[in-house]
Amino acid sequence: MAEEKKLKLSNTVLPSESMKVVAESMGIAQIQEETCQLLTDEVSYRIKEIAQDALKFMHMGKRQKLTTSDIDYALKLKNVEPLYGFHAQEFIPFRFASGGGRELYFYEEKEVDLSDIINTPLPRVPLDVCLKAHWLSIEGCQPAIPENPPPAPKEQQKAEATEPLKSAKPGQEEDGPLKGKGQGATQADGKGKEKKAPPLLEGAPLRLKPRSIHELSVEQQLYYKEITEACVGSCEAKRAEALQSIATDPGLYQMLPRFSTFISEGVRVNVVQNNLALLIYLMRMVKALMDNPTLYLEKYVHELIPAVMTCIVSRQLCLRPDVDNHWALRDFAARLVAQICKHFSTTTNNIQSRITKTFTKSWVDEKTPWTTRYGSIAGLAELGHDVIKTLILPRLQQEGERIRSVLDGPVLSNIDRIGADHVQSLLLKHCAPVLAKLRLPPDNQDAYRAEFGSLGPLLCSHVVKARAQAALQAQQVNRTTLTITQPRPTLTLSQAPQPGPRTPGLLKVPGSIALPVQTLVSARAAAPPQPSPPPTKFIVMSSSSSASSTQQVLSLSTSAPGSGSTTTSPVTTTVPSVQPIVKLVSTATTAPPSTAPSGPGSVQKYIVVSLPPTGEGKGGPTSHPSPAPPTSSSPSPLGGSALCGGKQEAGDSPPPAPGTPKANGSQPPSSGSPQPAP
């Protein structure tokens, strides 16, 4: 009888000192030990009784968490007045502390400054209860829509990738075609899910399976075709929708090998053809794949890394290196590589160290052209402050000399000049924040010159700027937040979707139950409606440049001044990079965008109000370089950068598409929707 399970029950009682403490707080100083003992027994029993009753209320309330209101009801049941003032919905307000051999649970009451409360904006009104319908199952198959859990969670994808061959699941194969109405991607669910995975042979060697390419169902083939065409096609709105789908849809793992090949082959072909636009689109696909939390990408990293690396360090990426903005692509791809390192680098595969070596090697080489040089430095710089400190700073002097010799020397090649100029601003951009942290405030031009050579003076002024910026932002955190929470008539605020399970709040109840909708595309249409402003102008509201914080996008639906003029010709060489004017939302202060992050947690938001050309864009720390023509904010470059907003992490805005519609022949007037329209 006893063999099933040993119970662990102990009759815990409150310590009798507690009674003493309570008595003392009531003003009873002397209390007998015996009385304490009696009291503590009684109180412990009553508390347990109430807790047991409260549990009943929890069960009846169909909840898995006990709430304070349950305890209130239990008290009422006993004709005891409930405790007022405890209305913690989600957490138990007691804190635990221990020390000196004593353990204590206390109710944390912080001292609050009343003026702080008055001055902070009102929190948003909690959303009202609403009802949302989705298909949990269609004739026995669970559709792979965001509302349902991923059909094959990452663990399962991993298990399938590494276990000895077992993926031929006869049961599922039968299910698929039979219930072909559902998506093929859902084969692994429903009945299939319930079937226990075949037991692993004990001691059987665990090996990576050869990548098997799944047979795709008709729907999947259709989806794959649509998505890839949209990703590299001419319609920016479609592309945004496709990328959004790649980044969020849970049922894509079966198509992953194909996507991976598509990207790597695409890069191979387009690098040769110098098709900058397509390369950018492909990199954005990589980014979207990386953003999809349901995909197990490890198996495909080896195919993706070379493609991404190519886009960073290739000697030539575009047809006209003097005008096209391939630098942005290099920046974007460098951020991607950094992200890959962060996610996938382990002590076994050593991705990060191998990548670092590659970059360093090509940078050190004297014969490396400026484009590759730029890519190598960008790639290294994105790997973090430590890498900058150990690998870039020591070479500043040497690199500075090289740059000076090109910039100051006789004009041998215009292209070299542009390259050197870009490398210089890149170095300044990345090194200044690091130096601002490493060195103590008195910034002396001479000291900098002594240490860093010809780049010294410029570096010095950038460090000063960086310090000022950091201080300014630290001050204004509160006020910027204020502006964001207050609705403005012309601004639409859309929260970037979280990668985790979504809690959409704006969803509507469908009018009626029609036939099940079975394509992925229409399933996604159930996603929360997102604002889709007219394609005029964007205010990118980004959080601080710390890569972990989320970003919010503000779309402004007013038309931009000067957007009517249609000068689409690229800028001349005198404006190699443009510094966007970035406004802190609350103030009218113009501030450069890439300032030192003031800390990982804080969210500073600023708005890119316009992208005017700046005469002395040289050396300006720019996070969004774009070859915008002087008189017009041409839609095409904007289209690229604004589209990133929906999902990008801060500072990860993809490079703007090249500003030459003619070059790719496909650049439409950019559509403004950062999210797919509902």
Added chain:
Amino acid sequence: GSVAVEDQPDVSAVLSAYNQQGDPTMYEEYYSGLKHFIECSLDCHRAELSQLFYPLFVHMYLELVYNQHENEAKSFFEKFHGDQECYYQDDLRVLSSLTKKEHMKGNETMLDFRTSKFVLRISRDSYQLLKRHLQEKQNNQIWNIVQEHLYIDIFDGMPRSKQQIDAMVGSLAGEAKREANKSKVFFGLLKEPEIEVPLDDEDEEGENEEGKPKKKKPKKDSIGSKSKKQDPNAPPQNRIPLPELKDSDKLDKIMNMKETTKRVRLGPDCLPSICFYTFLNAYQGLTAVDVTDDSSLIAGGFADSTVRVWSVTPKKLRSVKQASDLSLIDKESDDVLERIMDEKTASELKILYGHSGPVYGASFSPDRLWATDHYQPLRIFAGHLADVNCTRFHPNSNYVATGSADRTVRLWDVLNGNCVRIFTGHKGPIHSLTFSPNGRFLATGATDGRVLLWDIGHGLMVGELKGHTDTVCSLRFSRDGEILASGSMDNTVRLWDAVKAFEDLETDDFTTATGHINLPENSQELLLGTYMTKSTPVVHLHFTRRNLVLAAGAYSPQ
């Protein structure tokens, strides 16, 4: 051979029954002596006699507490509580906190234990063995408890196996007595209301009944054999007086018939689609959900005392116009019903206020539940030992089933208030139950995550569906009874093959007579599908008239 008297002893008698005590220090010895004896007995008897452990343990502990031997009680508990079956854990927890005589007065669980006798079913052989042992050893203390506080239901024949016993035990007060499930239950369905009888002949014409306000029998009826003949198991038509159908009821019936003709035939190869209604931003407040029979409205009951009603069809919810406006309406017009509605109030959602505490049940009244015009309860069904968590009317309206925290399911006769069935076997409080459409079977779900199937006519457990890992909150049969859908706190909806579960039930005379059951271990075969939600416990399930499943629950972020 009946040992104890049938009557329920009154409370004071039971309290004082603990007065005659033995030597408190000897209790542990008595108990371990018996334990030794039982563990050394033959296998066939051991399983049966092991049932004694738990009630004896509880009563001996309570005796010690009652007689204020606090320390002995504690040590007794410490020593033996680990021997008890794990499904008694919740009760043991209550017991462990109870250490003083004063505590016993207000404690419901223990009061239940003392006022109602714990029922054990034991074969005559095993019982004789026990009796002989206790008399030989002069173990009067235990013998007294057996006689005073236990009801031993003795049967002739083979002792039951451990498996058979385990299937049936687990409730707060032991198993049901055999005779408790012997009375006849009219589980058959009633004939459809009389108005349709004269129209039955027109069944053949079938399709062209459009617009005629009359009834047609559903053609498709598999299990729910509502044939024109009276079901032999059905209660007399007028056993419970039923109200006349109103025009609106008839209209609804006609709608029902029409929908029925479009119903999807379900089976293992044709699973229903499930549409999930997620309540968002409910902040843990959703407590109950119901859907109207015609699936047009969905109502949620909330902890903040509101009931919210949503329309899930394009038809919005409207209120009737103000009296002043109503007087302007031409009462002769054909669309008078449409005209009295105020378009301005149309919305998808209406909120009903009125309660002053959490709403724990939401139910749209079905067409046959009659409203009472009395303030007093019409019937009080007394018998459960703890809170009743769920109730449901039998399809023929003559019975009502209740599921309780005392881990029993009871079936009550509405006519006289008698308890006609007691089903034991769940190991946790029962939170959901549903009748099969033909009225023969009952499915119940409990916090132990199991779904049990019962044959009402024979009063037997006929199936056990294992799979859920948390409380089963909702259960529903498909309209024709082919599929059983269960929804649980473990965030899944599961579909079970009900036809297979109920087919070839071997209810031979012996099983019927003794109530000894042998459950097939076929949960995995019966499970047709499992559908995970992201993080939404499934609070309610509903089959539309066309056999589409509607499920509902509140999203609860982890």
